[in-house]
Amino acid sequence: MYRIFSIRSKKRGIIIVVVIALLLFIVWRLIRPMNIFIVDDRFAWPIDTSLTPAVLGQLSAKECAVCHQEFYDEWQTTIHSKAWTEPYFQTDWKFDGSQHSCRLCHTPLDRQQPHKVLAYRDSDKWDPVLEDNPDFDPGLQHEGVTCAACHYREGKIVGVIGNTNAPHPVKKLDDANQVCVRCHIVEGDKWDTFFRFPPCGTVAEIESSRSQSPNKKTAKGSTGEHLVSNSSSLGCVECHMPLKRRSLVKGGVVRDTRQHFWRGGHEPEMVKKALTIKFDEQKITSKDKRRFIITIENTGAAHYVPTGTPDRHLTVQLRVVDKQNNILTENMNIIRRNVMWRPFIIDLTDTRLARGQPRSYEIKISDSQKAVSVEAVVRYHLLDEKRRKRIAYENKTPIAYDVFRQKIALDMK
Ligand code: HEC
Ligand code: HEC
Ligand code: HEC
Ligand code: HEC
Numbered sequence: 001m002y003r004i005f006s007i008r009s010k011k012r013g014i015i016i017v018v019v020i021a022l023l024l025f026i027v028w029r030l031i032r033p034m035n036i037f038i039v040d041d042r043f044a045w046p047i048d049t050s051l052t053p054a055v056l057g058q059l060s061a062k063e064c065a066v067c068h069q070e071f072y073d074e075w076q077t078t079i080h081s082k083a084w085t086e087p088y089f090q091t092d093w094k095f096d097g098s099q100h101s102c103r104l105c106h107t108p109l110d111r112q113q114p115h116k117v118l119a120y121r122d123s124d125k126w127d128p129v130l131e132d133n134p135d136f137d138p139g140l141q142h143e144g145v146t147c148a149a150c151h152y153r154e155g156k157i158v159g160v161i162g163n164t165n166a167p168h169p170v171k172k173l174d175d176a177n178q179v180c181v182r183c184h185i186v187e188g189d190k191w192d193t194f195f196r197f198p199p200c201g202t203v204a205e206i207e208s209s210r211s212q213s214p215n216k217k218t219a220k221g222s223t224g225e226h227l228v229s230n231s232s233s234l235g236c237v238e239c240h241m242p243l244k245r246r247s248l249v250k251g252g253v254v255r256d257t258r259q260h261f262w263r264g265g266h267e268p269e270m271v272k273k274a275l276t277i278k279f280d281e282q283k284i285t286s287k288d289k290r291r292f293i294i295t296i297e298n299t300g301a302a303h304y305v306p307t308g309t310p311d312r313h314l315t316v317q318l319r320v321v322d323k324q325n326n327i328l329t330e331n332m333n334i335i336r337r338n339v340m341w342r343p344f345i346i347d348l349t350d351t352r353l354a355r356g357q358p359r360s361y362e363i364k365i366s367d368s369q370k371a372v373s374v375e376a377v378v379r380y381h382l383l384d385e386k387r388r389k390r391i392a393y394e395n396k397t398p399i400a401y402d403v404f405r406q407k408i409a410l411d412m413k
């Protein structure tokens with residue numbers, strides 16, 4: 001009798017300990033600081049600028065502009081030049097605890113960072129050993145993804161031409177897309193993450209859209225080395241840096257060059273270029289029921305639309321209105337990636353548009369007496385209103401805009 005009782009209570013004790021441990025684990029997962037990606041060796045170390053030749057001065061874009069004015073003027077209009085100062089980034093960065101790792105892509109040169117990275121304490125590299133940086137240049141920090149972020153390596157300027165008469169040392173790069181890979185992919189391949197694509201998985205999305213069946217292939221194993229060696233077919237430069245014949249410097253040799261524009265989600269015209277949208281009526285099936293269908297297809301981007309941070313999304317709104325403009329029927333569809341962040345990171349759904357895979361949404365009208373028109377509105381959102389409020393981002397520029405709007409008047413007989 002006594003023995004059985006003691007085994008039972010021992011068993012119960014073990015169960016209670018296991019349950020408490022499990023609960024503590026989950027609570028910790030819910031409140032822990034969240035590192036959604038691994039700080040890969042590709043960008044973990046600030047770019048060492050100690051060998052800068054005198055002709056490049058302090059490496060500021062303004063110094064490049066002395067000779068390459070047009071390239072500077074173009075770069076200045078881009079989000080790369082604002083990658084540090086941009087208010088949404090600044091708000092988000094502070095909300096997230098001002099982590100060092102964010103500087104590695106938004107201000108990648110060592111002199112753009114107030115601290116030197118000596119080592120990392122953890123294998124995911126989220127906990128750097130930092131030391132004050134005597135060479136820190138706050139002016140250069142404000143240039144964000146500045147010229148040298150892409151062009152300066154080991155005392156030389158990297159470029160794809162290679163046989164110019166430049167006053168600065170030049171290292172020839174075989175493929176211009178290699179430049180983009182450093183920052184435009186982050187990986188999340190850890191035991192506790194279950195991503196189909198890494199967060200900001202633009203490069204992996206291109207790989208996936210190219211493969212026959214995108215759903216079978218996971219981003220795992222198709223990132224890292226393989227992608228980097230395959231960079232020439234990524235096409236980033238072809239789509240994001242339009243070709244222009246001109247000289248590199250005033251009075252220089254005229255060559256094929258690329259405009260430094262990098263338009264994306266902040267540019268309505270660029271987003272419109274990515275999409276082919278058609279809105280019309282389907283063949284009438286019955287006299288008092290009509291169907292209107294909007295078809296939206298990614299025909300202009302090799303990656304998903306939207307791509308980049310999971311904040312970006314599209315909404316497709318369909319509505320039927322009466323004479324007084326009252327909404328009779330309405331439906332709202334969201335094209336976005338939904339990630340569950342806690343307690344584990346899991347890709348819940350992803351309805352974004354892969355290249356060449358059209359998507360349709362429809363609205364039916366039954367009450368045809370009162371309805372006078374049917375309207376479709378497609379909007380691009382840089383982030384949603386809920387998140388804007390949560391991080392207290394007071395936007396001065398719109399966070400959403402129309403990319404398509406069409407009203408069809410109903411023919412009433
Ligand atoms: C004193 C003038 C001068 C300055 C300063 C200067 N460059 Fe140049 N750069 C040139 C000239 C001249 C060429 C060659 C033009 C030619 O032959 O068509 C050149 C060529 C280049 C090329 C093409 C190399 C290739 O082979 O593809 C790149 C890229 C470049 N410069 C970037 C920069 C950047 C970035 C900076 C600032 C960090 C900079 N340059 C500063 C004068 C300058
Ligand atoms: C040093 C890191 C870095 C490199 C290298 C880099 N980018 Fe970026 N890129 C960024 C960051 C950071 C942003 C976002 C800045 C922001 O919005 O605050 C960005 C934004 C963009 C955007 C979005 C514009 C928008 O409107 O949202 C495009 C397009 C882009 N980059 C294309 C490229 C291409 C093409 C290359 C290669 C030629 C490249 N980038 C190389 C860091 C980089
Ligand atoms: C986001 C990365 C990035 C940034 C930032 C950047 N460039 Fe470039 N730049 C490139 C790439 C990629 C090429 C090669 C384009 C090609 O295929 O010809 C290039 C080419 C050039 C060339 C050679 C002409 C050509 O088109 O090949 C010059 C000159 C140049 N850049 C100057 C600058 C200057 C000056 C700045 C800063 C004001 C700057 N770049 C900023 C990525 C960048
Ligand atoms: C076939 C053309 C094409 C190719 C190739 C392409 N892009 Fe794009 N990209 C677009 C278009 C069009 C858009 C605008 C639609 C959008 O923002 O989703 C865009 C948008 C973007 C954005 C904006 C995302 C944001 O957050 O606002 C980024 C970043 C970007 N591309 C990076 C890249 C990189 C990096 C590569 C190469 C690995 C690349 N693109 C290759 C056409 C292309």
Ligand code: HEC
Pocket residue numbers: 043079086088089092093096099101102103104105106182183184185186200307308309382
């Ligand atoms: C591996 C490089 C990399 C790192 C590290 C990185 N970013 Fe970015 N970030 C990018 C690129 C590239 C873009 C633009 C393309 C996109 O939308 O994905 C971007 C865009 C953003 C944007 C959108 C800005 C806009 O204009 O709408 C915010 C906000 C942002 N990053 C915040 C952060 C924060 C906070 C961290 C640190 C936790 C961080 N980033 C770390 C590369 C990086």
